[in-house]
Amino acid sequence: MHTEQRLVEWLARGGLRPTRQRIALASLLVGDGEHRHVTAEGLYAAAAGTADKVSLATVYNTLRAFCDAGLMNEVVVDGSRSYFDTRLDDHPHFYWEDTGALTDAPAAQLKIAELPAAPEGAEIARVDVVIRLKKA
Numbered sequence: 101m102h103t104e105q106r107l108v109e110w111l112a113r114g115g116l117r118p119t120r121q122r123i124a125l126a127s128l129l130v131g132d133g134e135h136r137h138v139t140a141e142g143l144y145a146a147a148a149g150t151a152d153k154v155s156l157a158t159v160y161n162t163l164r165a166f167c168d169a170g171l172m173n174e175v176v177v178d179g180s181r182s183y184f185d186t187r188l189d190d191h192p193h194f195y196w197e198d199t200g201a202l203t204d205a206p207a208a209q210l211k212i213a214e215l216p217a218a219p220e221g222a223e224i225a226r227v228d229v230v231i232r233l234k235k236a
């Protein structure tokens with residue numbers, strides 16, 4: 101299938117109209133069919149190298165829109181840094197402290213035996229597992 105059509109369909113899955121900017125950013129995110137973890141700054145830098153110039157604010161708003169549409173998941177590694185993941189199933193992550201990269205960790209090896217009970221009146225919405233790595 102033609103890449104542009106695949107991108108239009110990816111956007112349509114989230115109910116999003118295929119604007120030029122969305123297509124350009126979607127192309128950098130899922131254009132090759134691989135999963136990706138990006139920060140807004142990283143995607144902005146990647147977009148700057150293409151013909152479709154977009155502002156950092158547009159990149160940020162578009163990533164938010166993709167998350168709201170259920171096309172991506174946000175992974176917060178620390179309070180100030182968000183990663184956006186094109187892979188939607190539940191899976192743990194490695195965070196490489198020296199490079200700031202976020203990569204998938206093997207889900208099959210993760211076993212969560214027990215979780216603390218949710219406080220009264222609350223329920224667990226989801227569990228994010230981020231394993232921080234440093235040089236051995």
Ligand SMILES: [Zn+2]
Pocket residue numbers: 137185187191192193203204
């Ligand atoms: Zn991931």
